Amino acid sequence: MKLIIDTKGSDKGPTTVVKGAGMALEKYKDLSLVLAGTRAEVEEACALNALPMDRVEILDAPGEITNYDHPAEAIYKKADSSMVASLRALGEREDLSGMITHGNTGAVLAGCVRFLSAPERTRPALAALLPAENGTDTCLVDTGATVDCTPSMLHHFARLGSDFMQKAYRVERPKIGLLSNGAEASKGNRLVKETHALLEADEELNFIGNVEGNVALSGICDVLVADGFAGNQVMKVTEGTYRRIITEVMKYGKKTGSRDVLSLGQYLIDTYDLGSLGGGYILGIRKPVIKARGNSGEKAIVSIAGMFYNLASHRTFYEKN
């Protein structure tokens, strides 16, 4: 397994990304990596973290796409950026199985369209696999890549999510839920009502109807379809609420000095810290790209490497695309 990592674009800087890369190499002995970035910077970080250099290749790409750049423009103008270099390499090189980037989401999406478009050239979506209450995973699509959607885009997201959960996670007939403000078919904004009709008419989808926010991650559906604006709220509100309650638990533990409470807190941190859960899958492209959160730490790289190993064990998904 060889992955390419765009070392720029993380809020924590390339050193943290390279440190995470080292941890992933430590954990997965058959993994090798291409690290794209400013050569001197990457080399220094590799030395600092004692990376096994026989399993590391450095792709010199000193340019950087920031969050202030216009996504589509940057992809065309910043050819020397680590993001463009990585996407181009992934598109061209057969030895690369996937890519990890922390960078500007819009630019990653635009770059995926340019270098990794599926034959149908449909718009890619950014999906997250979130742990559901019943122990399954819920694929939320879209989580923020496209914030102004049409019903046919949401229909496309439903198909991407259904295909992904079938092929990459071996869920038979994935249950598709449509995020709404009420469970009845009559509930929703115009977008949701029109999408409801499209999903219901699509016989290839196992559409279960509208799903409300309070049960969105109960496990009621395998794929939760939402426009990127509302989907982003589901993901971030969940994350903020976890963080808030976990903070309360740890405070209570420290105040009372109770070991039971503190170990509960640690269990909750391990289970519910979405920040360490890795990144978002870009769906609708030829080869897998995983977008790590800009503020994620080195552990996220290890989780994401694990996500690639999981994908690799069910190869059919990206091969078909």
Place this chain on the structure above:
Amino acid sequence: MKLIIDTKGSDKGPTTVVKGAGMALEKYKDLSLVLAGTRAEVEEACALNALPMDRVEILDAPGEITNYDHPAEAIYKKADSSMVASLRALGEREDLSGMITHGNTGAVLAGCVRFLSAPERTRPALAALLPAENGTDTCLVDTGATVDCTPSMLHHFARLGSDFMQKAYRVERPKIGLLSNGAEASKGNRLVKETHALLEADEELNFIGNVEGNVALSGICDVLVADGFAGNQVMKVTEGTYRRIITEVMKYGKKTGSRDVLSLGQYLIDTYDLGSLGGGYILGIRKPVIKARGNSGEKAIVSIAGMFYNLASHRTFYEKN
């Protein structure tokens, strides 16, 4: 203080509503109530729960507006419904300070427009006061009354929320946040971007910019402005996540038998159970109406009575409107 309660429309039936009414009368000794509903049914429930009938008036209204009725139509056609009777009474009778209903949200809104419109006849909004992480309250507006919004509607929601927090909760220069998928002004869907410009240009508002879902209830703003679809997600996802973590805490407590964990669980239930927090304020009308959740229990009535006492101590809000 005299309030009118629409005893129909609760998922738990009029008996639960009347039981809650009795608990509120027990707690607030200067409270008196008008209970609208089917006379025989209400009388029976009053007897069953031993309500002090010298402080209770029954308004016979045997009709009912259900969640299957078309909101605006029902308000005009079901004149004998407990909801219409209550709204009409609140609009006409000077002795009534406010109303509580569990019924069809759309119908309540339509009824408010018909019987309680402010002179400007603007569209009312459904706001919720949610406890924020820093100990303040955040007024989320809209929580689901209007799911297809224009920028000028969101601007109006911002003004309603700002006015409410100032007049009813004595917050000076309430900080107004706009729910978005990124903190930067450039982030958001079309609706949010256009609203951002309107809020920024309004010098009477203390607009602090975009607020992301993960900090929406941190206390960063006093008023969180959102279209009813996204606002509904913020409220319900928060509620679902609380419920999920609290369930985990209680399970862990039972498994380990730890008293500390169980008492932490009880503390979290008391603090974070949004279901018992009462109801949503309808803003932009002449007199206060509070919409209880359809599935809330008897305790919600007591909480809502408390909300009216709080409003009464800062009378300026609804008097002005």
